[in-house]
Amino acid sequence: MDFNFTEEQLAFKEQVIKFARKEIAPRCREHDLASRFDRESFRKLGEFGILGLHLPEEFGGSDADVVTTVLAGEALGEAGVDGGLTLSYGAHTFLCADNILKHGSQEQKERYLPGLSSGEMIGCMGLTEPSAGSDVAAMRTRAEKKGDKYILNGSKIFITNGPVADVAVVYATLDRSLKHAGISAFVVDKDTPGFSTGAPLHKMGVRTSMTSELFFEDCQIPEENLLGVEGGGFMMAMQTVEWDRSTLMAPFLGGSQFALERCAQYASERKQFGKPIADYQAIKLKLANMKIFLEATRALVYRIAWCKDQGRPLSHLEAAVAKLFIGDWSLGPANDAITLMGGYGYCHEYDMERNFRDGRLAAIGGGTSEIQKLIISKLM
Secondary structure, three states: OOOOOOHHHHHHHHHHHHHHHHHOHHHHHHHHHHOOOOHHHHHHHHHHOOOOOOOOHHHOOOOOOHHHHHHHHHHHHHOOOOHHHHHHHHHHHHHHHHHHHHHOOHHHHHHHHHHHHHOOOOEEEEOOEOOEOOOHHHOOOEEEEEOOEEEEEEEEEEEEOOOOOOEEEEEEEOOHHHHHHHEEEEEEEOOOOOEEEOOOOOOOOOOOOOEEEEEEEEEEEEHHHEEOOOOOHHHHHHHHHHHHOOHHHHHHHHHHHHHHHHHHHHHHHOEEOOEEHHHOHHHHHHHHHHHHHHHHHHHHHHHHHHHHHOOOOOOHHHHHHHHHHHHHHOHHHHHHHHHHHHHHHOOHHHOHHHHHHHHHHHHOOOOOHHHHHHHHHHHO
16 A cells, blocks of 8 residues: 655645635635635635536546545545535535536536536535435435426435535435335436525535425436436445545545644744743643644555545445544544633634634434444444
8 A cells, every 4th residue: 555645646735725825815714704605715626626527528528537536525624624614525526527527428417527527516415314324224205207208206414515406316215115216316407497496505514515405296307317316316325425434534534634733833923931832741741643644544444545545445334434434533633722722712813713614524424323333233
C-alpha cells in the first residue's frame, strides 16, 4: 500500500486550498448565519473542476482517480470551507452523478453528467423515508409500471440538496413483498408533474446545505428514466452509501486539520500568567489528542481511496469502520477545539463552534453509529 502522493496530486491539493481560501471560505460565515445555500460558491466549484473531478472527460470531468478526488475534498475542509457546502458537493457528485455514471444508460449519462459536472445542474439522491432510514427494505415509496411509464407515489425525508436540485436519483419499490429485491432506482427531473419538495429544514449544523422532503403524487416517470434494471436499486444504494461512509468523510478530515492549525496558532499566541497557554500540559494534551485523531482518520480515508483505485472490492465492513470512527471520535477533538479557545471558540467569528455543529452530522448521516456497529459485528 503506497501513500506517497505524486507531485501532481500534491500540487493540485495546494491549488484547491488556495482557490477555496480565496473564493469560498470568506463567504461561509455569512451564509451559515443566514442558513442559505451559496449558489455562487457551488458554481465556482464546478468551474474549478471539483464537481466533476472523477467523472470521465467525455462528460465534462477530469477522469481523476479516487485518491486525487479525496485530496480535493480534504483540501476544501482544510481551507475552512463549511461542512454544509462540502455536504452539498458530496451529495451532488457521489450520490447523484456517480450513481448515473455507474448505472445509467449512455443517453442518461449524456443528458445529465455534463450539467452536473459543470454545476449548471444540481443533483440529489432520495433514499431515506420517515419510516425507512437504516431499514431500507421498509421503503414505502411505490413505483407501478403502466404502459411506458412508472407511476411514483410516496415521500422521502432529510434529502440533501432537495430544495435546490434539478435532478434526483430516487428509490422506490415495485413490490414490497420482495423487500430488498423489489427496489428500483429512477432519475427524476425537478419539473416532472407530481414531483415537489418541502420547505428547507432548519438544522443544528451544515446550515448552508439545503435539506428537505421530496413528495411524489402520481408522478409519471418515463421508462427510459429507470436507472439500471428493475430490482437493482438496493445494490446501487449500497454501493453509493459506501462513498458516503468512506471517501465522503474527506472534508471532515480536512476540517480537523483546519481546527488543529487554528488551535495551535491560538495556543502559541494566547498568553496567561505570563506565558503562552501552549506551555501548559492541559493544552498540550488537547492538541495531541486532536493530532492523533487526525492521523488515524487520514489513514482510514486514504486506505479506502487507495483500495478503490486498485480495483479491490470495497467491503461494507471497511466502510463501516471508517464511518463509525470518524463519526464518533471526531466529537472529542471538535469539543476540545472550542474548550481550548474558550470564549472565542464559542463565538461564530472564530469558526470552531460551526466546525463542532457541522461535525455532529458525521455520526448520523449515511447510517448512524449504532447501525455501523451492527454492520461490523454481522460481517465479522
